[in-house]
Amino acid sequence: MSTVSWDFTPLSAEQELIQREIGRICGEFDDEYWREHERDNEYPQEFADLLAENGWFGALIPEEYGGGGMSTEEMVVMMEEIAGSGAGFGGAQAIHGAIYTSRPLVEHGNERIKEEILPGIAAGEATVQSLGLTEPNAGSESTAIETTAERDGDEYVINGQKIWTSRLDVTDYLLLVARTKSPDEATKKTDGISMFLVDMEMAKAQGAVEMKSISKTALNLSHSFEVWFDELRVPAENLIGEEHEGFYYLLDGLNDERLVIASECIGHAKVAIERAAQYADEREVFDRQIGKNQAIQHPLAKAYMRTLATKQLVYETAALMDSLDRQQVGILANSSKYLAAEAAYEASDAAVQTHGGFGVAREYDVERYFRNARIARIAPISQELTLNYVSEKALDLPRSF
Ligand SMILES: Cc1cc2nc3c(=O)[nH]c(=O)nc-3n(C[C@H](O)[C@H](O)[C@H](O)COP(=O)(O)OP(=O)(O)OC[C@H]3O[C@@H](n4cnc5c(N)ncnc54)[C@H](O)[C@@H]3O)c2cc1C
Numbered sequence: 213m214s215t216v217s218w219d220f221t222p223l224s225a226e227q228e229l230i231q232r233e234i235g236r237i238c239g240e241f242d243d244e245y246w247r248e249h250e251r252d253n254e255y256p257q258e259f260a261d262l263l264a265e266n267g268w269f270g271a272l273i274p275e276e277y278g279g280g281g282m283s284t285e286e287m288v289v290m291m292e293e294i295a296g297s298g299a300g301f302g303g304a305q306a307i308h309g310a311i312y313t314s315r316p317l318v319e320h321g322n323e324r325i326k327e328e329i330l331p332g333i334a335a336g337e338a339t340v341q342s343l344g345l346t347e348p349n350a351g352s353e354s355t356a357i358e359t360t361a362e363r364d365g366d367e368y369v370i371n372g373q374k375i376w377t378s379r380l381d382v383t384d385y386l387l388l389v390a391r392t393k394s395p396d397e398a399t400k401k402t403d404g405i406s407m408f409l410v411d412m413e414m415a416k417a418q419g420a421v422e423m424k425s426i427s428k429t430a431l432n433l434s435h436s437f438e439v440w441f442d443e444l445r446v447p448a449e450n451l452i453g454e455e456h457e458g459f460y461y462l463l464d465g466l467n468d469e470r471l472v473i474a475s476e477c478i479g480h481a482k483v484a485i486e487r488a489a490q491y492a493d494e495r496e497v498f499d500r501q502i503g504k505n506q507a508i509q510h511p512l513a514k515a516y517m518r519t520l521a522t523k524q525l526v527y528e529t530a531a532l533m534d535s536l537d538r539q540q541v542g543i544l545a546n547s548s549k550y551l552a553a554e555a556a557y558e559a560s561d562a563a564v565q566t567h568g569g570f571g572v573a574r575e576y577d578v579e580r581y582f583r584n585a586r587i588a589r590i591a592p593i594s595q596e597l598t599l600n601y602v603s604e605k606a607l608d609l610p611r612s613f
Pocket of ligand 1: 591
């Protein structure tokens with residue numbers, strides 16, 4: 213039996229504890245669980261519930277509100293462990309929002325929101341799983357959003373359309389980003405955008421929200437929606453932070469999130485490589501193991517090296533975040549996300565090739581890894597946009613977008 217070596221990165225006592233605890237929870241969900249949920253387009257509710265019950269959805273919430281008070285250094289361990297357990301990038305993404313979407317509430321929410329909402333999330337009783345940012349006419353260029361929020365007394369009235377809003381069917385709250393100034397009034401592209409907490413039950417009761425699930429070929433554990441808002445009324449007290457400043461709140465958490473996405477890709481790459489090495493060790497063709505062929509070994513060795521190196525970068529960046537300036541962290545975090553998404557894709561592709569025909573049989577899981585790794589190159593930020601950032605900030609080249 214082939215054993216792949218990964219443990220070269222020293223972990224702190226707290227990181228080890230997280231790895232152990234998350235490993236224990238993930239151990240209750242086998243490959244069949246992930247395979248069947250993905251096949252049936254079904255949200256992994258049992259997995260999410262177990263994480264929530266054990267307080268993991270409140271990992272980033274400060275202890276004073278009942279949360280874990282953790283930071284990116286701990287989160288990269290958690291998410292790598294989840295993806296690496298067999299859940300892959302798809303499994304990690306299914307619960308990623310439940311942890312990360314509440315971050316602006318922690319950092320910019322008013323006291324009422326913090327006191328009413330955060331303890332419920334930390335206790336696993338409510339979730340903020342969805343972020344509505346992308347629109348049909350505003351994907352990578354997110355400052356081009358057209359959805360509007362107009363103040364009317366002690367409410368805002370929201371009109372517009374979002375696309376790709378994920379997990380809207382399983383969340384209690386949606387974090388919605390909308391224009392509170394027209395582009396003409398805004399002093400710059402990032403000005404005049406605000407963030408709102410939308411209670412989905414209340415929104416549905418108003419009949420002001422229409423949702424349509426997008427049929428897709430990957431990340432099938434979570435559903436993504438086209439959603440229309442028609443005169444949706446949101447209490448003004450559900451504005452997050454200052455009016456017109458919402459875009460900056462999105463930017464605040466971006467570097468941390470890039471690193472966490474990278475760690476999900478690393479876990480994903482690890483499990484793909486492990487499965488491939490295992491199969492290469494067992495499968496015999498021409499009276500010998502296929503793993504004796506360098507054509508099988510080398511792609512896996514390359515994917516392994518890329519994964520290992522990227523993991524070092526991710527963990528080191530997570531550890532150095534507080535001592536570097538924002539731009540330095542941005543360069544490292546964008547580089548991490550880019551390299552990790554490539555590593556996940558390269559590993560999954562090599563795993564499919566190693567499995568030959570069984571590479572596309574659902575039973576062997578690597579086809580699921582392959583489909584889902586493809587998305588890591590597109591969302592939540594495309595590889596091209598990370599390259600744009602690094603070209604401008606690290607190479608000092610003119611801004612290209
Ligand atoms: C499964 C899935 C789940 C998602 N979940 C959510 C969610 O929950 N909430 C949410 O708000 N959004 C979500 N998204 C949207 C996601 O963030 C966007 O798909 C992503 O940001 C890319 O935007 P786009 O699809 O509009 O592509 P576009 O912006 O149209 O880009 C198309 C292509 O052109 C390239 N391109 C564009 N401009 C440039 C440039 N200047 N230089 C180089 N290349 C460029 C892009 O890299 C890309 O390859 C999700 C997407 C997917 C696929």
